[in-house]
Amino acid sequence: MYFLTAMLAIALTLGVPGPGQQFNEWNKKSTLSTDCPVELPGIVLEPGVYIVKLLDTKEKRSLVQIWNSDETQIIATVVAIPDHRSQPEQYNTFTYHDIKADGPKPLQAWYYPGDQEGLEFVYPKNRAIEIAKESADRVMGSTTKEGVIVAVTPNGKEIVIDQPHLTQTARRKPQ
DSSP states (O other): OHHHHHHHHHHHHHHSOOTTOOOSGGGOEEEEEESSOEEETTEEEOSEEEEEEEOOOOSSSEEEEEEETTSSSEEEEEEEEEEEOSSOOSSOEEEEOOOSSSSOEEEEEEEOTTOSEEEEEOEEHHHHHHHHHHHSSOEEEESSTTSOEEEEOTTSOEEEEEOOOOOOOOOOOOO
């Protein structure tokens, strides 16, 4: 009996994370350090250090918050959708659309250390069209945060990636 109680206590101790331990998707946080302007959907960040956090939305679309370096001010909240890479890295990875024009580098995706699944940022559709043409990449775009998300190809073709959930209501049959 003592052995079973001891094993249960050990299992509970090891199985319950303490403060600061990360084990859920929603509490992911990374530091973005940049020495040049960086573009995110709807905003340009000046060179500096920023905190990038995933909000707990429990939806296919994720909300990502950009904070100042001491996490006292939210600079932006942007929409992102799942993205996949072939090999996980052991460090935070931020990928950029490689545009030929001078100006801020558009941020494409954020991958958390050890994850193959990351988050690709969704730009306003008009800006997504511009970035796609300039970079020869497909770029996620939408007219609103809640609207249809499309992948814009370099030639301007739009491929629907995600549609908002429609709420259905029950209607009574006429009698």
